[in-house]
Amino acid sequence: MLHPPAVALGIDLAVLSGSASDSAAQVVARHVVGDEAGLGDLRAFADQVDVLTFDHEHVPGEDLRALESAGIRVRPGSAALAHAQDKAHMRAAFDALGLPVPAHRVVSGEGDVATFAAEVGGYPVVLKTARGGYDGRGVWVVDHPDAGRDAFRAGVPVVAEAFVPFRRELAALVARAPSGQAVAYPVVESVQRDGICVEVVAPAPGLPADTANAAQRLALRIADGLGVVGVLAVELFETDEGQLLVNELAMRPHNTGHWSIDGAVTSQFENHLRAVLDWPLGAPNPLAPVTVMVNVLGGSRTDLATALPHVMTRDPALKVHLYGKSVRPGRKVGHVTVLGDDVEELRARAWHAADALTGVIDP
DSSP: OOHHHHHHTTOOOOEEESOTTSHHHHHOSSEEEOOTTSHHHHHHHHTTOSEEOOSSSOSOHHHHHHHHHTTOEESSOHHHHHHHHOHHHHHHHHHHHTOOOOOEEEEOSHHHHHHHHHHTTSSOEEEEESSSOBTTBTEEEESSGGGGGGGGTTSSOEEEEEOOOEEEEEEEEEEEOTTSOEEEOOOEEEEEETTEEEEEEESOTTOOHHHHHHHHHHHHHHHHHHTOOEEEEEEEEEETTSOEEEEEEESSOOGGGTTHHHHBSSOHHHHHHHHHTTOOOOOOOBSSSEEEEEEEEOOSOSOGGGGHHHHHHHOTTOEEEEOOOOOOTTOEEEEEEEEESOHHHHHHHHHHHHHHHHTSSOO
């Protein structure tokens, strides 16, 4: 998804991918197959480019520091990216910045979990592996001490957090350049199912303007405080009292910003490219009163293209993005986007298209 804006801006994009069948390798002519977790492959690739950036947080921090020591521009830098790679490190930074966050502590076993639960008012509590979790993996909601055993089997630190009875999840996405210029996208509502984002509505329906502004200010403050370069997505809980609590962050173009490809003046992908090159950032303004994005998750239909004629005929204004991935149950293999002014109508249209593509309905 970085490729179209790179072409439009005349940027020579290169990709290091684990396989020639990876989505980016299918569309970017200049791709190199290698192991991003191996310093040798990473260094050989980085020597061919002017700026190195990422589509996930799992490149080893020590390798990124080695590249920086060799004079390679890494954006976001290893010091910033460490906060997205390690939840314990991230929580400590949030505390230092004085951000509103759920009560939390690093725990080393079931006994620590029980002590923490007593301190925060009892179960349930949330356990998260500090490193390696993604799309709901590495997260457990536990209601008694023994239920948390699986969290400690990964052999990495575990963060315990107070369970937050939130009203909904929001996401505040910003882009920041090395110069310090930053832009903030509309705050969106993110709907999760089994730890995976399934729907995004931009802007978040019914969100008071002062709350939206507070969320954007929080995201901009985090981006500046952590020295982020590129796109930063800050996932938030909105409580029944209207309070905002910072949950997670990602330092890359994020699923909650995919709506911007069709729904914003400048997509998150274009602004990520502009930011890492330290170019002036583009306007993040929406193109319609409401944009709804629904993820296409792998289902019973293995050939997604067979449903495209129905989807296109039924809703010519809807946009479909397929990722070229093999279909597996629950895997994100694409998304659909619709723009308009009626949230419920747009939701119905987007879900019909996604359900047709995945085989939930047989058009």
